[in-house]
Amino acid sequence: MDPSAVTTVRSQVSDAEWQQRVDLAACYRLVALYGWDDLVFTHISARVPGPEHHFLINPYGMLFDEITASSLIKIDLAGNKVMDSPYDINPAGFTIHSAIHAVREDARCVLHLHTLNGVAVSAQKDGVLPVSQQSIVVLTSLAYHDYEGIALNEDEKPRLVRDLGDKTFLMLRNHGLLTAAETTADAFVFMYVFEAACTIQVRAQAGGGELIPVDPRIIAGARAAVKQVTRGAGGGIAWPGLLRKLDRLDPSYRS
Numbered sequence: 001m002d003p004s005a006v007t008t009v010r011s012q013v014s015d016a017e018w019q020q021r022v023d024l025a026a027c028y029r030l031v032a033l034y035g036w037d038d039l040v041f042t043h044i045s046a047r048v049p050g051p052e053h054h055f056l057i058n059p060y061g062m063l064f065d066e067i068t069a070s071s072l073i074k075i076d077l078a079g080n081k082v083m084d085s086p087y088d089i090n091p092a093g094f095t096i097h098s099a100i101h102a103v104r105e106d107a108r109c110v111l112h113l114h115t116l117n118g119v120a121v122s123a124q125k126d127g128v129l130p131v132s133q134q135s136i137v138v139l140t141s142l143a144y145h146d147y148e149g150i151a152l153n154e155d156e157k158p159r160l161v162r163d164l165g166d167k168t169f170l171m172l173r174n175h176g177l178l179t180a181a182e183t184t185a186d187a188f189v190f191m192y193v194f195e196a197a198c199t200i201q202v203r204a205q206a207g208g209g210e211l212i213p214v215d216p217r218i219i220a221g222a223r224a225a226v227k228q229v230t231r232g233a234g235g236g237i238a239w240p241g242l243l244r245k246l247d248r249l250d251p252s253y254r255s
Contacts, residue, residue, distance in 0.1 A: 008070075009021075009069075009070040010070070012083065014049070014050070016049035016050070017048050017049060017050070018069065020046055020047075020048060020049060020056065020184070021056060021069035021070070021072050022069045022253070022254050023046070023183075023184040023185065023239075024044060024046045024056050024069075024072060024109070024184055025067050025068050025069045025071075025072060025253040025254070026184075026242070026243055026246055026253050027044050027046075027109075027111065027184050027187070027188050028044060028058060028064040028065075028067040028253070029064065029065055029067065029246055029250070029253045030188060030242055030246065031044070031064050031111075031113065031188075031191075032063070032064035032065040033065070033245075033246075033249070034192075034195075036113050036115045036191075036195060037063070037064040037065075037113075038113070038114040039063070040058075040060065040061055040062065040063060040064075041093075041114065042093075042112050042113050042114055042176070043057055043058055043090070043093045043094065043096075043097060043112055044057075044058065044109070044110070044111045044112070044184075044187070045057045045094065045097040045101065045109070045110050046108060046109045046110075046184055047101060047108040047109070048074060052076075052082075053076060053077050053101070053102075054074055054075065054076055054082055055074070055075055055076070055077070055094075055097070055098075055101060056072040056073065056074055056075075057072065057073055057075060057089055057093070057094060057097070058071075058072065058073070058089075059071050059072070059073055059085070059087030059088065059089065060087070060088050060089050060090040060093070061087075061088070062087070067253065068252060068253055068254070068255045069253065069254055069255065070255060071085075071087060073085045073087055073089050075089060075094065077098050077101065077102055078098070079091040079094045079098065092150070095153075095154070095156075095157070096110070096112055096160065096172075096178070097110045097112070098157075099156075099157035099158075099160050099161050100160070100161060100164060100180055102157075102161075103161050104161075104164075104166075104180060106180075106181075106182050107180035107181065107182075108181070108182055108183065108184075109180070109181050109182075109183060109184045109186070109187040110178065110179075110180050110187070111178065111179045111180075111181075111187040111188065111190075111191050112172075112176065112177070112178045113176055113177050113178075113191065113195070114175070114176040115176065115177060115195050115198070117195060117198040117199040117201075117202050118171075118176050118177035118194065118195055118198045119174070119175065119176050120198065120202050121171070121198040121201055121202065122171050122172060122173050122174055122175060122176060122177070123173070123174050127142075127144060127171055128142060128171065128197055128198070128201065129201055129211065129213065130213045130214040130216075130219055131200065131201055131204055131211050131212065131213060131214065132196075132197055132200040132201070132204075132214075133214075134193050134194075134196040134197040134200060135197040135200070135201065135214070136214050136218060136219045136222040137193050137197070137222055138169050138193060138194055138197045139219050139222070140219065140222045140223045141167045141168040141169055141223075142167060142168075142169045142170075142171065143163050143164050143165055143167040143169070143170050143171070144163065144170070144171050144173060145159070145160050145163040145164065145170060145171070145172050145173065146163075146173045147172065147173045147174040147175055164178075164180065167180075168180060168181060168190055169190065169194055177191065177194050177195065177198070179191045179194060181234075181235070182234075183234070183235065183236065185234070185235035185236045185238070185239035186234045186235035186236070187235070188235060188239075188242070189234070189235030189238050189239070190235065
């Protein structure tokens with residue numbers, strides 16, 4: 001990106017928005033790094049700090065490993081640009097995100113992916129099975145939404161938000177995975193656990209043996225256990241290390 005463009009964007013936004021831009025760009029880069037991207041066809045959105053209902057989303061057509069803080073596009077709940085940008089967005093790609101952002105004040109970051117293992121499990125009737133430590137974290141706050149075709153229909157929004165409710169993890173049947181969280185760090189780390197649970201399940205099933213389910217009593221206590229392990233910091237305890245990893249590999253996401 002032209003350095004002058006970076007300067008222009010940085011000068012137009014608050015420090016809080018710039019930090020949100022850096023974190024969201026980092027999230028896109030991490031999704032690419034872990035091999036979870038689907039070319040340019042999924043999205044991660046984050047609310048801009050402040051009273052306005054404005055959001056940041058990826059420029060359509062840009063690969064996730066190309067996204068920078070400055071290239072992210074600021075839009076409103078209708079998907080209209082509220083700040084000049086040379087890039088376009090995919091309005092249809094914001095359909096799912098806008099539905100959730102509109103009703104969940106706590107969902108400041110919505111991360112939606114089409115990971116291969118996630119889609120594989122989403123196509124299974126029983127969904128996520130309690131067969132791993134990762135799965136019990138997901139099962140403490142998991143919802144399902146039935147497939148209604150490519151997310152273009154505004155009429156689907158009420159059913160999607162109804163199905164999600166106040167949950168953190170959403171399995172979109174025959175489609176993919178979604179996490180909704182207070183911070184970008186939480187949304188990413190929750191997705192890491194979600195995808196891990198699906199990967200482990202697919203591999204365990206491929207082994208052909210009888211699966212051993214986790215005791216339901218353990219699942220019931222999982223939320224408190226996770227809070228203890230993360231010292232109440234959620235995904236934030238891993239986020240600084242993830243940013244250091246990105247900075248070693250390619251710090252251009254900060255530009």
